[in-house]
Amino acid sequence: MPACPLKLSSLSAMSDIKASQWDALAGDQPFLRHAFLNALEVSGSVNRETGWEPCHACVWQGDQLVGALPMYRKHHSYGEYVFDWGWAEALERAGGQYYPKVLSAIPFTPVPGVRTLLAKTPKADAIRALLASAWQSLCEQQSLSSWHLLFADEHDVAAWQAQFPKLIAREGVQFQWRDAGFGDFDGFLASLTSKRRKMIKRERRLVAEQGLTLVRLEGEDITSEAMTHFYRCYSMTYLERGRSPYLNKAFFEQLRQTMPEALMLVQACLDGKPVASALYFRSEKTLYGRYWGSEVVADCLHFEACYYQGIEYCLQRGLTLFDPGTQGEHKLIRGFAPQRIRSLHYLAHPGLAAGVAQFCQEEGVHINAYREAAYQALPFK
Numbered sequence: 119m120p121a122c123p124l125k126l127s128s129l130s131a132m133s134d135i136k137a138s139q140w141d142a143l144a145g146d147q148p149f150l151r152h153a154f155l156n157a158l159e160v161s162g163s164v165n166r167e168t169g170w171e172p173c174h175a176c177v178w179q180g181d182q183l184v185g186a187l188p189m190y191r192k193h194h195s196y197g198e199y200v201f202d203w204g205w206a207e208a209l210e211r212a213g214g215q216y217y218p219k220v221l222s223a224i225p226f227t228p229v230p231g232v233r234t235l236l237a238k239t240p241k242a243d244a245i246r247a248l249l250a251s252a253w254q255s256l257c258e259q260q261s262l263s264s265w266h267l268l269f270a271d272e273h274d275v276a277a278w279q280a281q282f283p284k285l286i287a288r289e290g291v292q293f294q295w296r297d298a299g300f301g302d303f304d305g306f307l308a309s310l311t312s313k314r315r316k317m318i319k320r321e322r323r324l325v326a327e328q329g330l331t332l333v334r335l336e337g338e339d340i341t342s343e344a345m346t347h348f349y350r351c352y353s354m355t356y357l358e359r360g361r362s363p364y365l366n367k368a369f370f371e372q373l374r375q376t377m378p379e380a381l382m383l384v385q386a387c388l389d390g391k392p393v394a395s396a397l398y399f400r401s402e403k404t405l406y407g408r409y410w411g412s413e414v415v416a417d418c419l420h421f422e423a424c425y426y427q428g429i430e431y432c433l434q435r436g437l438t439l440f441d442p443g444t445q446g447e448h449k450l451i452r453g454f455a456p457q458r459i460r461s462l463h464y465l466a467h468p469g470l471a472a473g474v475a476q477f478c479q480e481e482g483v484h485i486n487a488y489r490e491a492a493y494q495a496l497p498f499k
Contacts, residue, residue: 122180124241126248129174132156139183143235146401148380149224150231155188157376161369164225169193171218175252177245184237185245189253191262192221197364199228199444200268200288200461209263209470216263220253223268226364228444229406230292230459233270234277246281257466267462275460286463286475289482291489293454295429295440303430306453314451314497321418322426325386328416330393332427333385337378344383345374348395351411365409370397384427386412386419396423398431405432407442425452447492456492 129135137152144150158164159172170190177185194217195202206216222233234249236242253265267278267285279285300306307315325332335344349367356363373381380401386394394412398405410424425442432440442449450456463478465471 124184124244124248125178126252127176127178128252129176130172132159132172132174135176135183140186140235143183143186143237145232145235147229147231147404148377148399148401148406149227149229150188150233150235151377151380153376154373155224157369157372158225158365161366161372163365163369164190166193169196170225173220173252173256175249177248179241182237184239184241185249186235187222187249187252188224188233189256190221190223190225191218191256191260193218197226198223198266198268200266200290202266202463205264205465205470205474208473209467212467212469214263214467214470215261218260219263220256220265221268222253222266227408228269228292229441230269230457231271232274233267234274242277243281246277250282253464257464263466263470265464269459269461272458272460275462278462282464284464286465286471286478287482288461288463288478289485290459290461291446291456291485291492292444292459293442293446293449293492294457295432295442295454297432297438300433302433303426306429306433309499310453310497311499314453318426318452321421324418325416325422328419329388330416330419330422331387332422333387333392334427334431335383335385337381340374340378340381340383342371342374344385344392344395345370347385347392348383348397348409348411351395351413352397352409353411354413355411382431384423386416386423388414394419394423396427398428400435400437403437404439404441405437407440421448421452425449425454429453450492450495451497453497455496456489458486458489 132152132155140152148154164170173189173191175187175189176183209216236245256262349370353363380399382398382400384396385392393414396410398407405428407424407428428440465474
């Protein structure tokens with residue numbers, strides 16, 4: 119009997135597909151899981167009104183999902199962390215319209231990883247081609263300016279480039295910590311130069327001298343009250359800059375209920391009461407630091423709650439990689455090494471595409487030089 123043909127469909131909501139079907143392809147990164155993407159949508163953090171219109175591409179063979187690509191029709195460039203505001207301005211100065219565009223990424227989540235979900239099948243190239251036809255059709259039929267694949271891992275980027283060599287690659291750098299057989303936190307400190315070892319010890323001591331104690335809550339031990347306090351702290355980091363948070367309280371409460379096993383919450387307490395919080399996610403071998411906020415001003419508390427607690431947790435739980443989030447040189451001197459990240463871009467306007475390609479090539483030279491210089495500046499002996 120001949121195999122069923124491949125068919126392409128579009129999802130306007132994650133709730134329109136079974137979690138078991140999606141998660142069978144998603145791997146163990148928590149941000150690709152059905153529960154995470156669905157929480158973004160059902161909480162109202164991601165929808166047409168917020169400028170993120172879901173249009174996920176799916177490829178089916180009969181009733182089996184064999185390929186998928188998270189996609190959003192974007193009406194702005196907020197919450198992406200690969201900045202293309204200048205590209206939008208250039209096209210609009212020339213009389214064009216940059217928005218809406220098509221984006222394949224995890225909303226508000228600049229974490230490198232697989233973006234293209236594929237079943238293990240010899241038809242992988244055919245499935246990827248069908249997924250490409252989804253964003254190509256959107257760009258052509260709706261006159262959208264572009265498609266962007268953000269924070270895809272190296273294998274995913276290479277596979278897309280092999281099939282679609284005209285895609286423009288853009289370089290970037292993030293800082294990540296890896297366990298090099300340290301054993302415990304003291305073993306990690308012992309691997310550092312004397313200057314940095316003393317710095318970290320001093321920073322941790324300062325936190326304790328201010329009367330702050332750190333507590334970790336995992337999974338179902340994260341109560342509704344703890345998550346409510348976390349959200350108040352998280353919101354303050356945005357409100358202090360005169361902005362509203364990207365994510366609402368309903369999103370985090372949904373995660374607490376639907377994927378608690380992927381959550382770890384660090385609380386900083388003063389006189390027995392929490393005053394700061396950092397929310398982490400974890401997979402089998404990786405810890406992800408994502409969100410943080412504090413009700414108090416305390417020396418070095420951010421470093422303790424967002425970096426040292428994460429390193430210590432990895433060493434205690436056998437996790438080998440810690441991705442603490444964006445930005446970086448303050449991470450470098452604390453043992454987080456520079457890692458290459460890449461994004462891919464399709465721009466329909468030939469003139470803009472040519473200009474962006476040249477820009478990305480020139481920018482990449484500087485980014486790669488910076489990454490190499492940063493690597494040489496790591497604080498290990």
